[in-house]
Amino acid sequence: MNNLTKDQGNPVAFSKSLTNFFETIAGLSLFSMRFFKDVFLPPYEIGEIKKHMDELGIKTMPIVTVTGFIIGLVLAMQSQPIMKKFGAESFLPGMVALSVVRELGPVLTALIFAGRVSSGIGAELGSMRVTEQIDAMEVSAVNPYKYLVVTRILACTFIMPILTLYVDFLAILGGFIAIALSEGSSFQLYINAVFRSLEFTDLIPGIAKTLVFGFIVGSVGAYKGYNTDGGTVGVGRASTSAVVMSSLLILLTDMVLVRITVWLWPA
Amino acid sequence: MAGVMVEVKNLSKAFGSHVVLDDISFNINENENFVVFGRSGTGKSVLLKCIVGLLVPDKGDIIVHGKSVINLSLEEMNEVRKKMGFLFQGSALYDSMTVRENLEFPLIRNFNFSASEREAKVKDVLEKVGLLQAIDKKPSELSGGMKKRVALARTIITQPELILYDEPTTGLDPITTKEISQLIVELQKDLNVTSIVVTHDLICAKIVADRAIVLRDGKICYEGDITGLETADDLFLKNFFSGELVEADSGEK
Numbered sequence A: 001m002n003n004l005t006k007d008q009g010n011p012v013a014f015s016k017s018l019t020n021f022f023e024t025i026a027g028l029s030l031f032s033m034r035f036f037k038d039v040f041l042p043p044y045e046i047g048e049i050k051k052h053m054d055e056l057g058i059k060t061m062p063i064v065t066v067t068g069f070i071i072g073l074v075l076a077m078q079s080q081p082i083m084k085k086f087g088a089e090s091f092l093p094g095m096v097a098l099s100v101v102r103e104l105g106p107v108l109t110a111l112i113f114a115g116r117v118s119s120g121i122g123a124e125l126g127s128m129r130v131t132e133q134i135d136a137m138e139v140s141a142v143n144p145y146k147y148l149v150v151t152r153i154l155a156c157t158f159i160m161p162i163l164t165l166y167v168d169f170l171a172i173l174g175g176f177i178a179i180a181l182s183e184g185s186s187f188q189l190y191i192n193a194v195f196r197s198l199e200f201t202d203l204i205p206g207i208a209k210t211l212v213f214g215f216i217v218g219s220v221g222a223y224k225g226y227n228t229d230g231g232t233v234g235v236g237r238a239s240t241s242a243v244v245m246s247s248l249l250i251l252l253t254d255m256v257l258v259r260i261t262v263w264l265w266p267a
Numbered sequence B: 001m002a003g004v005m006v007e008v009k010n011l012s013k014a015f016g017s018h019v020v021l022d023d024i025s026f027n028i029n030e031n032e033n034f035v036v037f038g039r040s041g042t043g044k045s046v047l048l049k050c051i052v053g054l055l056v057p058d059k060g061d062i063i064v065h066g067k068s069v070i071n072l073s074l075e076e077m078n079e080v081r082k083k084m085g086f087l088f089q090g091s092a093l094y095d096s097m098t099v100r101e102n103l104e105f106p107l108i109r110n111f112n113f114s115a116s117e118r119e120a121k122v123k124d125v126l127e128k129v130g131l132l133q134a135i136d137k138k139p140s141e142l143s144g145g146m147k148k149r150v151a152l153a154r155t156i157i158t159q160p161e162l163i164l165y166d167e168p169t170t171g172l173d174p175i176t177t178k179e180i181s182q183l184i185v186e187l188q189k190d191l192n193v194t195s196i197v198v199t200h201d202l203i204c205a206k207i208v209a210d211r212a213i214v215l216r217d218g219k220i221c222y223e224g225d226i227t228g229l230e231t232a233d234d235l236f237l238k239n240f241f242s243g244e245l246v247e248a249d250s251g252e253k
Helices: A002-009 A011-038 A046-085 A089-130 A133-139 A144-183 A187-197 A200-226 A231-264 B044-051 B074-081 B099-110 B115-128 B144-156 B174-191 B202-208 B226-230 B235-242
Strands: B004-015 B018-029 B033-038 B059-064 B084-087 B162-166 B194-198 B211-216 B219-224
Touching (some): A011 A200, A046 A089, A046 A144, A089 A133, A089 A144, A089 A187, A089 A231, A133 A144, A133 B084, A144 A187, A144 A200, B004 B044, B018 B044, B018 B059, B018 B194, B018 B211, B018 B219, B033 B174, B033 B202, B044 B059, B044 B162, B044 B194, B084 B144, B099 B144, B115 B144, B144 B174, B162 B174, B174 B194, B174 B202, B194 B202, B211 B226, B211 B235, B219 B226, B219 B235
Parallel strands (some): B033 B194, B033 B211, B084 B162
Antiparallel strands (some): B004 B018, B211 B219
């Protein structure tokens, strides 16, 4: 984006930036489409998928724990005075729960996951590319896309809903702490209010979205890493641009998915 | 008389306007140690990558064991690759895996060996390269020479018919260079493989080469045995093999 703005004065550089942008979009689309072809081909590398899920889960757990809890806490603290003003304090638990489950939980978890995991995948595959490890797999008659990319995309796609449910739980807990500290409300009362306002259909759109977000994080990180060139500088570039691109795509996709989920599962 | 293992016919490869290989042709016989010499950037590694299918040539043909490897599907190319080994310049060991896992990697995915058969094969090749004690180490715990040996073990574990060595002694001290070079010769004798060794290391070439070509400006400027190279009259070859700049191409000293 910066390049586009910077290059606006120079038509040649601007057109080059624009070409690069569309090349990246086309490259990413083709790269991601290959996933749907290779995912059904044996061997299925279940062990690798499990290993990546473990690693990604452990890597992201501390930061999502803190973020999830604080989001719920802050949301309740910020909303409480306004709700009080309108005499709608009893709706506070439901408001926290709905906001977290339908939107904040999935999107924030995805953004944190993108920052932590997409860059990691970009750097890992990028360094494998520049040290010829990916070429070594290819000449060993092993499909590196299948072994390195498909396993990581699947791991990201499967782990995202689990992390999101965990963040949702912590955020709702954070909301309770905020209300309990100011009002002294009981946990039982809070949970009852939460479950009264939440329905199972509220959970589905949030979780469905996270599958898409997980796929984006995995495929963007892998795309950037797999196509790294330019040595160690290229690895750094792949890592950074993976975070930027996946975060941007998560937010853009969310706009579309919100429309679809509201249409499919109206609140 | 030994048959031909690799035929390279009128091969050309350019990157943009930079022509790296310009219409080169040569044959490599079975069980031969064939050395490709040349200064850095003369397309030696590009030649190897074309043979193994990592790069697609712009023109010409490469025939391995009587079968053209140009324009093969990925599945067909992988069948050819199963009969080849490739030793990378930087070893290219998978750094997230131990030595054992590195060696087992192609066996698990391309062959149906049982766990005990794989274990025996891993130990056998590590013994051949003298590194059995490093079986559970990670590549980061190994020296440059040890990495080359492990990479060599990974290359031979699938019992290839053709091994491609990309600068096998680059960055190694002269003693390790000799050890690795002798290992290449011993393996060739033990396993009856054909070897293509890309190098600019004279020590390695003298130990390994049955026959050699020299690449210059994308073309072959010498083809023959290694002793002929050392006594050649060509000024470029004299400079290259003396290691001193006797007289530059322009005629300046």
